[in-house]
Amino acid sequence: MTGVAPASPCILQFGTSRFLQAHVDLFAEEARAGGQAVPPIVIVQTTRDPERAKRLAGFADPAGFPVILRGLREGAPFERTVTIRSVREGLSAAAQWDRLTRLAVEEATHIVSNTGDSGYQVPDSDRIAPDEGGVPVSFVGMLTELLHRRWRAGGAPVTMLPCELVARNGDTLKGVVTGLAREQGRDPAYLDWLERACVWANTLVDRIVSEPLSPAGAVAEPYALWAVERQPGLILPFTHPDIVLTDDLERYERLKLHILNLGHSWLAARWHARSGAADQTVRAALADGETRAALERVMVQEVIPGFAAHGLAEEARDYAAATLERFANPFLDHRLSDIFSGHAAKIDKRVGAFIRWVDATGGTVAMPELRMLVERA
Numbered sequence: 001m002t003g004v005a006p007a008s009p010c011i012l013q014f015g016t017s018r019f020l021q022a023h024v025d026l027f028a029e030e031a032r033a034g035g036q037a038v039p040p041i042v043i044v045q046t047t048r049d050p051e052r053a054k055r056l057a058g059f060a061d062p063a064g065f066p067v068i069l070r071g072l073r074e075g076a077p078f079e080r081t082v083t084i085r086s087v088r089e090g091l092s093a094a095a096q097w098d099r100l101t102r103l104a105v106e107e108a109t110h111i112v113s114n115t116g117d118s119g120y121q122v123p124d125s126d127r128i129a130p131d132e133g134g135v136p137v138s139f140v141g142m143l144t145e146l147l148h149r150r151w152r153a154g155g156a157p158v159t160m161l162p163c164e165l166v167a168r169n170g171d172t173l174k175g176v177v178t179g180l181a182r183e184q185g186r187d188p189a190y191l192d193w194l195e196r197a198c199v200w201a202n203t204l205v206d207r208i209v210s211e212p213l214s215p216a217g218a219v220a221e222p223y224a225l226w227a228v229e230r231q232p233g234l235i236l237p238f239t240h241p242d243i244v245l246t247d248d249l250e251r252y253e254r255l256k257l258h259i260l261n262l263g264h265s266w267l268a269a270r271w272h273a274r275s276g277a278a279d280q281t282v283r284a285a286l287a288d289g290e291t292r293a294a295l296e297r298v299m300v301q302e303v304i305p306g307f308a309a310h311g312l313a314e315e316a317r318d319y320a321a322a323t324l325e326r327f328a329n330p331f332l333d334h335r336l337s338d339i340f341s342g343h344a345a346k347i348d349k350r351v352g353a354f355i356r357w358v359d360a361t362g363g364t365v366a367m368p369e370l371r372m373l374v375e376r377a
Contacts, residue, residue, distance in 0.1 A: 003156035003197075009039040010088070010107045011237055012100075014139055015114040016045050016052045016059075018212040020163065021084065022067045022220035023205060024112050028086035029064075031238035038238045039110070040088035042103055046115060046139045048094055058216025059090030065216035070331035073222050077330065084217070093142055097135045104146035105153050110237045113173075114163040114205075115139045120176050129184040140173075144180045147198070151190050157197035159234065163205045163226075167253065170229075174200035202229040204252045206260070210332045223326055227252040251312065255319045258354040259303060262370075263323055265350050266298060267291070268340040269373055282334040286327045296324070302367040306358040309365055347377035 011028070013020060025041060032038045043059050045052055058065050064085040071078055091100050113119065119139050126141030129148075136142045147158065162169040178194050206225040209218050224242040228234070229249040236243065246252065267285050276285075285291050299320045307316035326332075339346075352374045358365050 003151075003154050006107045006109055006156070008107050009109040010103060011039050011041045011110045011112060012104060012108045013041050013043045013087075013112045014046055014143070015112075015116075015119075015163075016043055016055050016090065017114050017116075018218035018220075019205075019207070019209045020112065020114050021065070021216065022069075022209045022218040023207050023224060023226065024161075024163065025084050025086055026067050026082055026220075027224075027226065027240040027243065028238055029082060029084045031240055032086055036238050038086060041086050041112075042088055043090045044100060045090065045092045046142060048092075053092060054214070055216045056090035056092060058214075059087050061216075066213060067217055068213075068219045069222045070210075070219060071221040071223070071329040072325050075325070078222050079331075080222075094135055101146060101149055105150045105155055108150075108158060109156075110159045110161055111143070112161045112163060113139065113143075116164075119164055120166065120173060122176065122180055127180065127183055129186065140176050140180055143173075144177050144184070144186075147177070147194065148181070148186060148190055151193050157193065157199065157233075159199040159201065159237075161201050161203060161228070161236075163203060165205070168202045168249075170200035170202040174198075199231065199233050201231065201234055202249055203227065204249060204256065206252075206256050208326065208329075208332060208334070210334070219331070221326055221329055221332060223322060225252065251315065254307075254310075254312075254354075254357070255315060257350055258306070258357075259299070259316065259319050260323050260326070261346070261350045262303065262354060263295060263299070263327065264334075264339045265343065265346050266295060266373065267327075268336045268343065269347070269376070270294070271336040272340055272343070273376075276336065278337055280336050281332075282327050282336060282339070283329060283332060285336065286324070292324075298369055299324075302365070302370050303354075305365045306354060306367060309358050309361040309363040344377045347374055351377075 028038050064083040067082050067084055069080045093100055122138050122140050126136045126138050130136055130145055136145050162173050166172050181191055204227040207220055209220040211219045226243045227246055227249055230245050230247050271280055304316045351370050355367055
């Protein structure tokens, strides 16, 4: 079942986060400015949060909203403001379900999401297929219902581009949606359409977005990466220098997790052990010469050799250099106390998993400081 392609395509974006505004929406705007025919973006608020609802008017403003990029680039201060006009409107799923349904059935070609840590959870109320006029509560419930209506109307398959920080997020989202559809007793032909016709891309996003602007907009660092795993049938809605199509998504996941995130947790552990000030930031920590030298030593003597054991020495050196520059961003106030939250679990995922990954090569990378960090967590 191929279905009918939309006559007036759009990109549905589930999530009003400042991250998506400074990442996907910014990429789309820069692609438009470069002459690409980019479908307009419609942002969907899935929650009933009144503060996030205030952003919807800003999304609908034809004048656009600002994204300010601030930080260091090759050691020099950098700042640029981009006016985002790639977004056409903002919708509340709860209040504008009928319009959202029409867009999902008739116009959407791609669906982007960034719904937070609990975004793939399904409440009991959504485990039964809703009545014709019913509105599911969760993102997964909404997506399952909207895709069912599209399939029933003979619509073309859709490409999902999830941006949640979940390993193999496309596979995970596909499993949750098809699992819910099966639990709801949906038509087997619909299940087959979900599994075989629609495209569920695995992606990795990497950009620090420091603050929101009101009513819409954000402040973010200059660095950005959107790595998307190749698969049959995948067609992106636009191209951009910071979008990378790859056959090796794990490489990008490892670099981010075991350099950027590992570095953050290393700094947070040092801050905690030394009873640092409650408001100390990553930037302030890097401004201390002793701390910066110690972090650089860990990267050079333990982290990069670990990546080298997997044949990724050059990539690790480049990413570590970019990470240290990002940490020193003079415009970013990233508190170490926030990073230290959930420290033990983070250390296991960011440091312990790195040690296990390196040890699995059978090599002899010592990593004494990283091993001690795991023991003390």
